[in-house]
Amino acid sequence: MPRAVIAAEAGDASVLRVREAEVREPGVGEVLVRTAYAGVNFADVFMRRGLGAGPFPFTPGVEGSGVVEAVGPGVDTAAPGDRVAWAPVRAASSVGSYADLAVIGAEQAVPVPDDVSLRTAAAVLLQGLTAHYLVHDQHPVGPGVTVLVHAAAGGTGRTAVRWLHHLGATVFATVGGAAKAAVAAEAGADHVIDYTRTDFADEVLRLTGGRGVDYVVDGVGAGTFRGDLRAVADRGRVCVFGQAAGLPEAFSPMELIPRSITVSGGYMTNFLRDRAEVLGTADRVWSGVREGWLAPLVHAALPLEEAAEAHRLLENRETVGKLVLATGGDAS
Ligand SMILES: NC(=O)c1ccc[n+]([C@@H]2O[C@H](COP(=O)([O-])OP(=O)(O)OC[C@H]3O[C@@H](n4cnc5c(N)ncnc54)[C@H](OP(=O)(O)O)[C@@H]3O)[C@@H](O)[C@H]2O)c1
Structure with missing residues (x-):
């Protein structure tokens, strides 16, 4: 049975628990991904505290990487076996990355080049898309x-x-x-x-x-x-x-x-108006990684069971660079 981190109610980091979870089929415009890593972001902390989250209980995580397992009706931008990463590029973006399997909007799924690891992809995509508009568009x-x-x-x-x-x-x-x-x-x-x-x-x-x-x-x-x-x-x-x-x-x-x-x-979604802009900006992030000048610093890759500890570290200012959760789906 696949696992997912559940925030049962708004509160401190201790509300995060790992549970076995039912996984639904991807719907129209969605893809089902076997996750490799989930990025841990301050946005996740805000949602866990009850700010901007959907109804509780929910599975946190707006960013991740993994391999597509299945695609829903109408999806022609991804196929089973594709290596992808995702970030909240739309105002109504998916949550649920802190899990073995995640259903995300297909328009959020960005192909990860072969020479970029899934670990690096989950550590750099959201921060890279954000830094891009901060240095190029403001x-x-x-x-x-x-x-x-x-x-x-x-x-x-x-x-x-x-x-x-x-x-x-x-x-x-x-x-x-x-x-x-x-x-x-x-x-x-x-x-x-x-x-x-x-x-x-x-x-x-x-x-x-x-x-x-x-x-x-x-x-x-x-x-x-x-x-x-x-x-x-x-x-x-x-x-x-x-x-x-x-x-x-x-x-x-x-x-x-x-x-x-x-x-x-500044808010990322305003600077990524369509699919072409998402893919073009992601390409600049991958280029920065490839050329070395954007290489992310991964503070730690913690197991899914330590999601609460990950939140404690982030909100207590005890991290440098980026924290990710490793879900075990990285076969590379
Ligand atoms: N608008 C957007 O598009 C967008 C996109 C991404 C992130 N963000 C925002 O950017 C901010 C940083 O996000 P991040 O995920 O990259 O986190 P992060 O910078 O890795 O962690 C937050 C850092 O903020 C500093 N900080 C200062 N006072 C703090 C306090 N009272 N509590 C916690 N941290 C404090 C700490 O660094 P020091 O110890 O060095 O002070 C801490 O390490 C968040 O507000 C997030 O929501 C916005």
């Missing part, structure tokens, strides 16, 4: 452009640092602690600030001679957003794309006027 980035990335040793932050470094930007990174500082520096950050010990906005202003940075990438939210408005240069941009620490502090648009600052939001 603000012009390249040599001479200064960018501040928060939580820069984390899954999304580290991926963004690597991509920004690849494009030649000067990267300022914040991290919680010395071990994470080493990870951010290795990823390509030019200046690393431990924001648990230092006021990061003061430090950015000091390092830039009072000018600030052109662009701030903030997935932390609470405790950072106010500093972002100080650390960003005149006519600069702050992109808020997450709230790992909680909701950003409230602000008035009037505060932006004197220095002509732009504050924008």
Whole structure:
């Protein structure tokens, strides 16, 4: 009998339990995948806490990789035996990756090239698609452009640092602690600030001679957003794309006027409007992996039974890079 992690009710990580699970046939526009790995993302933590999830009980996991077992009616973009990975590229995307078998929307399933392992695919796809819009679609980035990335040793932050470094930007990174500082520096950050010990906005202003940075990438939210408005240069941009620490502090648009600052939001699905854009962006992610400059750092590949521990590690800031769950379906 296949297994699945079930979140029986909203709560802390202890609500996650592995159970034997019935698996339904894929419906119209769906594929059934034997999973190899599930990506563990902060979005999963929010859903487990009861924010944005469907009705409980449910199986978490918006990202994964594996091999297609069967396709539903009308699906001509995947076939049994295909190696695929998936991420929430649509507003109404599937959950259920923390399982031996998962039914996902066919439009989410992206072919994984032969030279990319299923482990790497599950560790990089969601963060890669996110970093792509952060570095290509929000603000012009390249040599001479200064960018501040928060939580820069984390899954999304580290991926963004690597991509920004690849494009030649000067990267300022914040991290919680010395071990994470080493990870951010290795990823390509030019200046690393431990924001648990230092006021990061003061430090950015000091390092830039009072000018600030052109662009701030903030997935932390609470405790950072106010500093972002100080650390960003005149006519600069702050992109808020997450709230790992909680909701950003409230602000008035009037505060932006004197220095002509732009504050924008970022959400992956808005930058992946159709199948061609999903496949094209995924190809850029696979190329980055192949060429080495985007190689993901896998914090650990934990067994499905340790899903609760995975959530504890992620929400207690005890991970660097990306956590995945190994479901045993990786035959490569
Ligand atoms: N909008 C989108 O398209 C999109 C896509 C992907 C992710 N996201 C968002 O991006 C954020 C990061 O996601 P991720 O999965 O890559 O996670 P992650 O960065 O690997 O982990 C979160 C990191 O946030 C930092 N953090 C600061 N305060 C925290 C707190 N109070 N609790 C927990 N973490 C805290 C920690 O790093 P330090 O210890 O270094 O501070 C922690 O390691 C999340 O808010 C997520 O929802 C948004």
